[in-house]
Amino acid sequence: MTIRKILTAASFALLQTSGVHAQQNVHPSSVKYEYPAEPEVREKLEKWRDQKFGIILHWGLYAVPGIIESWSICNESWIERDSTIAYEDYKKWYWGHASQFNPVNFDPEKWAGVAKKAGMKYLVFTTKHHDGFNMFDTKESDFKISNGPFKDNPKADVLKHVFESFRKQDFMIGAYFSKPDWHSENYWWPKYATADRNNNYDIRKYPWRWDKYKQFTFNQLSELMHNYGKVDILWLDGGWVRPRETVNEEVLSWGAPIPEWSQDIDMPKIAKMARQAQPGLLMVDRTVHGPYENYQTPEQRVPEAQLSYPWESCMTLGGAWGYVPGDQFKSAAKVIHTLVEVVAKGGSLLLGVGPKADGTFPDEANERLLQIGSWMDQNGAALYNTRITKNYHDGNTWFTQDKTGTTKYAIVCLQEGENVVKGISWKGNVPKKGTKMKLLQTGETVKWKLEDGAVRVTLPASVAKLQTAALAFSFIAEPE
Template sequence: MSESKAPNLIKEEMIEEGVHNYSTKRSYVSPTDQKVLDKLNWFQDQKLALMMHWGPYSQLGIVESWALSDADAEWSRHGVDWEVTGEAFKKEYFDLNKTFNPIRFQPEKWAAIAAEAGIRYFIFTTKHHDGFCMWDTQYSDYKISGEDCPFHKHRYADICAHLFEAFRKKGIGIAAYFSKADWHIDSYWSNRYERGCYQNRGPSYNPLENTEEWERFVRFTHNQILELGTKYGKIDIMWFDAGWVCKANNQDIRLGEIIDKVRTFQPGMLCADRTVGGAYENYVTPEQCVPEEPLGIPWESCITLGNSFAYAYSDTYKSAREVVLLLIDIVSKGGNLAINVAPQPDGRLPMEAITSLKGLGAWLKVNGEAIYGTRVCKPYKKDGIAFTKKQDTVYAIESFEKVSHQVPSQVWIPYDGEVSNITLLESNERVIFEKKENGYQVQCPEHDGEAPVARVFCLTS
């Protein structure tokens, strides 16, 4: 490839079929603001987030936003009769606001379920790439509180306001997901330019050649970010999607400028400018995957509880056991898990998802000490044991993938550090152990019945 095209291609390659890759330690810039560093320490203590993608697209049960991009049609328009050009479908998609009426939305119930699940912070899509705003923005009429949306007269019409308040009351932190792209506003997508109606992820024009139009879009974006950061209470994190909107692609929205301004109102607020690297990607965000090794920087894997980020009819959901094992894997490598649950178009959470979340919470209620507030501990994961550490205690976590697995009475813990006492976290019962080369042989009580999801050994010196 030529050098002139390399920057554009780099960012496009970070996103394949709507799934983002993630930045590496090489591009990470540690914050210098002590309040941001303190908030990063808070972030690394939390370990578990609830993420939600919700909007008018939920009515169709298709992937959020991406079917609007003609360049992404091949993978995103499955199951939709989108005819030859897709123009009729795109109009129908943009008109979904006129039928979106989630009258069974109960923010306090969502927050209560999240608290029972052991959730510590909440990532909500205030706006996806399609430009539909889930808050009462004054800068767009394409919003949940707009007059052409039937939900606009409901007492919960400003969805973000009510959700953020309900979750804060449960002691859960708030992260506002915001797409830097906006495929609805004409200062980003317009058919006035050379390619006409054909659209891809980026703007319809070259920002370097149409500076006034681009500046109009930047002002719009800054106004919306400032609105969320000043009128919706305490925001712990701003979580920015659409990594292709960046300086490398000549689509610089000067994010740092507006984040610095918001931080005068929200001291220490984290910024997750995903896949971009640099001073405003305070943590990185692997999507639908877990790194093989610790990354050495703050990170969070965003992974769906079902098969899709958006609500999908007849979706299948991970069991509570699967989610716990996923969480253990991530935390042992120093990361956080953001588990995505997509609400139904009527405003309820799917019952299968609620069952999994409650099972996750039941395990954390007993064993959360080995998860929350911990940091990585070598050898991380070895011989079927995952490790975490908090102060002077090392937690060795033995997992069982199936209820039918045998629960051994002798367990090998491959830990080299000095240990004087080992107890079972669930019962605080001391167990007999013998130090051997490169680890400890532990004698456990006999176990009857189904295998637990995981059992935790507390190692102290």
């Protein structure tokens, strides 16, 4: 069996049993939230909270063999690899895909067009994952897409063209960046073995080496902030790279090794530079709660209850963040139901799609996104620009309201394949006496009455046999 086949199979085993980044990397949301003090950041944050639905694109070396992103080169106990291949040889094999990565069908305008049709409003793109391979034309490293077989392509600086294409579709723009860089000799020093995800030398003994890494990180982030036009979000991953004093019970619950030294990369300095270049920039230093985590990012899950502060669930459309052949994609109805629940609980949904090595989306991903978009075209008003309501949930019905609190929306999620029934009911969020209720999907006014404490809606015969993921209604509600 080839390395590719072994790692593909191992990746699926990991993904199916423990989610996208495997069990050790599904980070719980932080316990505390600190609202940003800067007026420009607050304004940008409110704009972001209106968007509700975004896309995150994991694209890198891992797309070439079609395996889990980065993690297979991390030497931790939960990682499975072919036991006949030496670890150092495996890393060389993995990183060697840089000489094969040639996405000749890369067309970011198609990506942006499909995302727009899906009803998405903001983008997060992986500029660099933990493996250290850069998807932008950094001057700090030769390990980049613009230094391989794709270097002579007019779109060799991939990030530039991705951002430009999504800006044309009026997306808010986010740059994903991994704080750890396993390809950097100042993070994983070749002098030592690479035992786990952390840097592999004692920073207390070699502060000069860590200082080089901090400068390298700062320089790359400066490139992203200065060379690629307007950026709205800096989405920083790799939450174990943090001041040691911020390590708490939450971090310990990940089960990852915790070194005795601090992997502090000086976030205040980075934030000052970034916001001078990009006024109002949202900083998302994932899981390191405080002034640089402007919204929180529970991964591959939806919080159990409504949250009052800004947050987003980042979840995959398939089982993997990046492209893996044979991946199983969620149905459009499943994504819509998740999006409705997330928004009713006060969050946004960031949906992960992994482009293939040739630069195209998998056909099935395109299909799902267009199906989601068809529903959003008719019902998006119940989600976009909304805020939470006190009574946000009754069975399979979820509630939102506009920002003035005047109009409320009830979104009734239906089981997949279920025909719309003639009558629908819910408790709570009673319409104001005499108000008209509209079914967003058709624009029709529907009859309703209050009976035994429940709102009972009668649907017209033209709707009774409709198959849809959910029905959304708008109305003026009685004060709570």
